[in-house]
Amino acid sequence: MKLLKLSLMVLVLAIFAMTGMAQAGTLQEVQDKGFVQAGVNGGVFGFSMPDEKGIWKGIDADTARAVAAAVFGDANKVKFVALTAVQRLPALQSKEIDILCRNTTQTLTRETTNGLNFVHVNYYDGQGFLIPKKLGIKSAKELDGATVCVLPGTTTEMNAADFFRSNSMKWKPVVIEQTAELSKAFFGGRCDCLTSDVSQLAAHRSVAPNPDDYILLPEIISKEPLAPVVRHGDDQWYDIVNWTVMALIEAEEFGITSKNVDEMLKSKNPQIQRFLGVTPGMGKALGLDEKWAYNIIKQVGNYGEIFERTVGVNTPLGLERGLNELWTKGGIMYAAPLR
Amino acid sequence: MDNALSEKVPFWLDPKKRSLIYQMFIFCMVGLLAYYLVSNTLTNLKRQSIATGFGFIQKESSFEIGESLIPYSAADTYGRALIVGALNTLKVSFVGIIFSLIIGTLIGVGRLSSNWLVSKISSLYIEVMQDIPILLQLFFWYALFYEALPSPQNSLSPFKGVFLCNRGAAFAVPAAHPAYKYMLLALLIGAITAYAIRRWARKRQEKTGQLFPVFTVSLGLIVVLPLFTWVAFGAPLKMNIPRLSGFNFVGGVTVSPEFIALFLGLVLYTAAFVAEVVRAGIQSVSTGQTEAAMAIGLKKGAILNLVILPQALRVIIPPLTSQMLNLTKNSSLAVAIGYPDFVSVANTTINQTGQSIEGVALIMTIYLIFSLSTSVFMNWYNKKVALVER
Numbered sequence: 001m002k003l004l005k006l007s008l009m010v011l012v013l014a015i016f017a018m019t020g021m022a023q024a025g026t027l028q029e030v031q032d033k034g035f036v037q038a039g040v041n042g043g044v045f046g047f048s049m050p051d052e053k054g055i056w057k058g059i060d061a062d063t064a065r066a067v068a069a070a071v072f073g074d075a076n077k078v079k080f081v082a083l084t085a086v087q088r089l090p091a092l093q094s095k096e097i098d099i100l101c102r103n104t105t106q107t108l109t110r111e112t113t114n115g116l117n118f119v120h121v122n123y124y125d126g127q128g129f130l131i132p133k134k135l136g137i138k139s140a141k142e143l144d145g146a147t148v149c150v151l152p153g154t155t156t157e158m159n160a161a162d163f164f165r166s167n168s169m170k171w172k173p174v175v176i177e178q179t180a181e182l183s184k185a186f187f188g189g190r191c192d193c194l195t196s197d198v199s200q201l202a203a204h205r206s207v208a209p210n211p212d213d214y215i216l217l218p219e220i221i222s223k224e225p226l227a228p229v230v231r232h233g234d235d236q237w238y239d240i241v242n243w244t245v246m247a248l249i250e251a252e253e254f255g256i257t258s259k260n261v262d263e264m265l266k267s268k269n270p271q272i273q274r275f276l277g278v279t280p281g282m283g284k285a286l287g288l289d290e291k292w293a294y295n296i297i298k299q300v301g302n303y304g305e306i307f308e309r310t311v312g313v314n315t316p317l318g319l320e321r322g323l324n325e326l327w328t329k330g331g332i333m334y335a336a337p338l339r
Numbered sequence: 340m341d342n343a344l345s346e347k348v349p350f351w352l353d354p355k356k357r358s359l360i361y362q363m364f365i366f367c368m369v370g371l372l373a374y375y376l377v378s379n380t381l382t383n384l385k386r387q388s389i390a391t392g393f394g395f396i397q398k399e400s401s402f403e404i405g406e407s408l409i410p411y412s413a414a415d416t417y418g419r420a421l422i423v424g425a426l427n428t429l430k431v432s433f434v435g436i437i438f439s440l441i442i443g444t445l446i447g448v449g450r451l452s453s454n455w456l457v458s459k460i461s462s463l464y465i466e467v468m469q470d471i472p473i474l475l476q477l478f479f480w481y482a483l484f485y486e487a488l489p490s491p492q493n494s495l496s497p498f499k500g501v502f503l504c505n506r507g508a509a510f511a512v513p514a515a516h517p518a519y520k521y522m523l524l525a526l527l528i529g530a531i532t533a534y535a536i537r538r539w540a541r542k543r544q545e546k547t548g549q550l551f552p553v554f555t556v557s558l559g560l561i562v563v564l565p566l567f568t569w570v571a572f573g574a575p576l577k578m579n580i581p582r583l584s585g586f587n588f589v590g591g592v593t594v595s596p597e598f599i600a601l602f603l604g605l606v607l608y609t610a611a612f613v614a615e616v617v618r619a620g621i622q623s624v625s626t627g628q629t630e631a632a633m634a635i636g637l638k639k640g641a642i643l644n645l646v647i648l649p650q651a652l653r654v655i656i657p658p659l660t661s662q663m664l665n666l667t668k669n670s671s672l673a674v675a676i677g678y679p680d681f682v683s684v685a686n687t688t689i690n691q692t693g694q695s696i697e698g699v700a701l702i703m704t705i706y707l708i709f710s711l712s713t714s715v716f717m718n719w720y721n722k723k724v725a726l727v728e729r
Contacts, residue, residue: 010699014380086686090695093389113390114693145585147506152674152687161403161413172587173403174597175687176677181478185677188485189505190596192586232388 009087013094026230026237027071027287030098035077038064039097042082043179045203046311046319047103047123056080059310060101063122063228063245066300067099070244070292075299084177085154089114092229099241100229103197105155110229118227119242120249122303124323124332125197126220127159130205133215135192140219144169149191152177159222160195183207193217197224199311199319206316240286247293249335250275251302253326258301261294275338282338293338303333380696395692396421402687404679406595417688424684425705431598431680432667432709435605439666440659442606443613450618461614468611474672476608481600481676491587500580502588507595509581509588518572522565529564533557597678601670609666616662620655621647652724660717664710671706681705 030036040048040060048058061080068078083091083102092100093115103125104110106118129140129148137143140163150157152175164171174191176182183204186194194204198216205211228245230238251257254272256264265276273279276297277290286292300306307324311317325331350356384391396418403413407423408430449461468476485505489495494504500511513519533556540551569575581591624647632642673680682702689698 007699010695014696086690089690089693093387093693093695109691110693112388115384115387115389143586145587147586152683152690154690157402157687158691161401164403165413171403173405174677175405175679175683177674177683177686181675182677184482185485188482189490190485233386 005087009090009094009096012096013090026098026234027240030071030237034072035079036064036068036071036099037079037081037097038067039083039088039091039100039102040064040080041102041179042080044103044200045206046199046315046317047203048080048082048101057310059123059306060103060228062300062306062310063248064099064101066244066248066296067228067241069295069299070240070247070286070288073289073291073295075295084179085151086177089116092116092231095231098230098237103200103226104229105197105224106227107155115232116229117232117238118225118229119238120245120335121225121227122245122248123199123226125199125224125226127156127195127222127224128198128201128220129193129195129217130186130201130214131193131217133213137217140217140221141167141169143171143193145171146192147172147174147190149174149176149182149186149194151175151179151182151196154196155222155224156196163221197226199317202311202317202319206318236287240288243286243338244296246335247275247296247338248300248303248306249326249333250338251293251297252304252333253328253335256297256302257305258298261297265294271337271339384696390692390694391697392694393697395688395694395697398692400688400691402691404684405677406598406679417692420684421681421688421701424679424681427679427684428667428670428673428681428705428709431601431605431670431673431678435602435609435666435670436663438602439606439609439613439662443610443662444617446610447614447617448621450614451621465611465614468607469615471608473604473608473669474675477600477604477672477676480603481596484596484600491583494583494588500578500591502581504588505596506587507593508599509591509593511578511580511591513575514577514579516572516575516577518569518575521572522568525564525568526561529560529562533560536560595678597673597676600676601673601678601680604672605666605669608669609662612662612665613659616655616658619658620651623654624650649724653721656717656721656724660714660721663713663717667709667713668706 024032038061040056040058042048042050044058046058048056048060051057064078064080065075069075071077081091081097083097083100088100088102088104089110091097100116101122103123104118105125106121110116111118129143131137143164148160148171150160150173157173157175160171160173174185176185183194185191186204187208194201196204198220201216205214205216208214228241230241254264254269254275256272256275261276264272265278267273267276267278270279274282276294277283277292280290283290283292289295301309304326307321308314311319313320321329321331323332325333327334350360381391397416399413400415400417400420401413402420404411404420404423406427408426409419409423411419411423446461446464449457450465452458452461488503488505491502491504491506494502494509496502502509536551536556537553540553543549543551579590581588581593587593628646628650629642632646637645670680671682674683674686677683685698685702689695692698
């Protein structure tokens with residue numbers, strides 16, 4: 001069934017490759033069809049998961065909404081497709097989706113041999129280990145001989161292999177494709193530990209039968225810059241998605257929020273005037289409406305707002321800003337100037 | 340005169356030459372089409388800067404695989420990882436086919452039993468197992484394993500040397516000893532001798548009509564020879580018993596929950612279909628045949644072997660082949676429960692190299708090879724048991 005879906009995508013990719021690329025750019029295609037098609041995870045709370053009313057929630061879902069707001073002036077003109085880790089890259093390559101906002105790690109191979117481009121990072125993450133408290137382990141170095149639950153085809157799988165190899169420890173991976181099935185197997189006791197990006201582990205723990213029975217080990221074994229992805233070779237679309245993420249960060253730095261954005265229109269600050277399109281030029285340069293950044297902030301909010309309502313300390317995930325704090329406040333979120 | 344006439348016929352009117360030309364034409368068209376598709380795909384993939392070709396097979400895989408029949412580590416190549424996956428698929432399919440044939444035959448015969456209870460239980464089994472999708476059955480068996488069984492620290496031990504826990508089933512196996520190599524040799528010699536005796540006995544029976552107790556003698560050879568070897572080597576009794584060390588059992592043989600769940604799911608599901616095939620085969624032989632055989636004084640075993648089976652098998656084998664193929668193909672559902680079969684390993688490879696066209700092509704090729712070799716073997720067997728029609 002899943003194989004069928006993957007095969008279909010590959011077939012589409014093959015046909016698409018055979019018949020030659022359509023010459024129209026992605027922006028034109030998106031405008032023609034009237035919505036942005038976004039690939040998301042669908043199983044990670046806080047990143048992209050439908051709530052009980054079927055509304056997509058999460059930092060990745062909101063990033064996709066911001067792109068829709070920039071392109072159409074309407075954050076709801078986006079359609080979400082849930083993809084597994086294995087399906088996600090072929091789906092983008094075969095034009096099934098326009099952007100991939102699926103907590104995907106930026107790597108050299110993916111940008112080169114996979115024919116993809118990552119835009120500005122929307123979440124800085126790192127890989128860790130989640131274990132049951134009763135195991136009584138204090139460090140990942142004590143995991144010799146452990147059975148480890150891991151998602152297939154992810155950088156996680158390779159990082160774990162590298163970590164155990166470099167510490168000359170033995171381990172047994174249990175590789176399950178569906179995120180939900182994987183966490184069921186872990187909480188059922190199939191594995192000694194679950195490894196993934198720390199944010200995802202927090203998400204898994206928040207849906208555990210007894211969240212307090214599990215702890216994160218202190219080691220962070222990798223860098224995981226998670227960023228939205230677009231196809232190689234369409235620079236205009238790349239710019240739009242890239243600057244959408246930048247705008248989210250820039251707005252937080254300017255102190256523009258969804259609540260005060262209308263007042264900010266009257267601001268005397270030339271940078272803010274440029275940002276909100278009061279002084280025209282930025283929108284035209286991207287091939288969008290001059291109100292593009294205004295629409296993003298008005299309808300979706302700035303980066304800080306998104307973070308706090310999806311994964312922040314007051315959500316079940318309870319994540320600190322950490323690296324994802326603005327550079328002015330000790331983090332590394334830093335947007336290039338919009339000018 | 341015929342010759343003279345045919346010489347005058349121009350080649351476009353000669354049906355033989357004409358069909359040859361047509362075939363050449365079609366062949367060229369297909370070749371050109373294939374060339375067009377392949378070269379176009381390559382140029383366009385290149386334009387999208389997606390890597391092509393099978394060069395990745397030589398590269399280091401850098402991912403680990405849960406279970407493997409051959410030594411494998413993350414430092415090995417993608418090629419070796421794929422072989423590990425193929426062997427895992429082969430392992431579960433091979434063992435699965437054997438067990439589903441045995442269980443399926445028993446249940447199929449059971450359904451025809453005159454014993455009310457046996458026949459009703461068999462029918463119930465067939466109806467239930469056929470109607471539940473196999474993916475659900477796999478999830479059920481897998482969840483049963485990790486939800487119902489305890490952790491390795493408090494594992495169940497139903498028999499001495501057997502441990503059941505949510506990490507799998509660990510068995511004690513005889514510790515390595517040179518005697519076992521010679522026992523295997525003795526078994527081989529026993530089997531070959533038994534085969535020779537059987538041929539000789541049949542020839543003698545055809546000539547003289549005298550019967551020879553082939554079954555008893557063969558059994559004796561196959562069991563006694565290795566047993567004798569074992570005693571001759573001083574009857575080594577040392578066992579390699581699994582013991583808990585750190586997170587898991589070491590020593591003995593451990594079978595993973597993923598394998599057991601996949602194995603149970605495939606076997607129990609396919610056995611229901613095999614049972615129906617077997618029942619249909621037996622019922623296709625009319626009762627008149629049995630009665631006639633009894634009337635000429637054949638024994639029960641002989642009736643089954645000489646009258647019923649040869650006629651039933653030719654009905655049974657073709658659909659049985661397709662059930663065996665189904666089992667092999669269904670084993671690809673392993674990805675859902677984390678058994679590292681070929682599809683699972685190929686999926687990871689596709690994702691890490693980004694070369695999905697090559698990866699899916701490999702998956703198709705491997706399943707094609709498995710299916711074709713099963714078919715070839717079964718067709719050969721079918722020919723062998725088919726009735727010789729006069």
